[in-house]
Amino acid sequence: MERLRRLQPKLFWGTPRRLWLNVFRPGYVRASLARRQGECRRCGACCRLAWRCHFFYHNKEMPACRLYRWYRSWNCSRFPLDRRDLADRDLIMPDQPCGYFWQDDD
Template sequence: MELSEAQRFRLLMGKVRRFFYIVFRPRYVEEWRKRRKGVCRHCGACCKLAHKCPHLKTRPDGSSYCSIYKIRPPNCRAFPIDPIDLQERDIINPNTPCGYWFECDGRFLKRRWRKNYDS
């Protein structure tokens, strides 16, 4: 799947946004972590945001894993931080839903797009 410039820019800015939150807004990260539900489906989409992580490996059954899982960076440990991360992840792999979602006041937040980046 070929990404548009707008999509690539959004994914790059997402990396910067996650770094900022991890370093400067840890309470924001923790508040959203409390609302995060689900489990990882090992699809590898989160490891392909902006670029494919060199530590992403594929098993014979097609599932993905991290070759440095025990010492992975904070951005990886916290993903997805908030619903925006799921939106960005869906740019990479829209046909396979992420195993995580967020619950707020009984509502599920997963795919709330601010702008259509499909073009």
């Protein structure tokens, strides 16, 4: 089932979209992240969107990253950038929400 969800084209566009926003729309990203609330719950869904990240693994049942200590790209460290990212992420793990959210009135 998860594999079928990943076939959605919007998930493939998410990575270049986030890269484009991070590089060319830093003001948008700053403003959106300033309004973002919550914290990461380490569910690992954002590491398995269109494809499973090569550096993703499970450490004692907990999702983990082989690179985390040394390097995190903007796409990883700033996820989710906005509600659109949350919607993409929810296609992968609809039963367990991301720890980040935006209030409805934002």
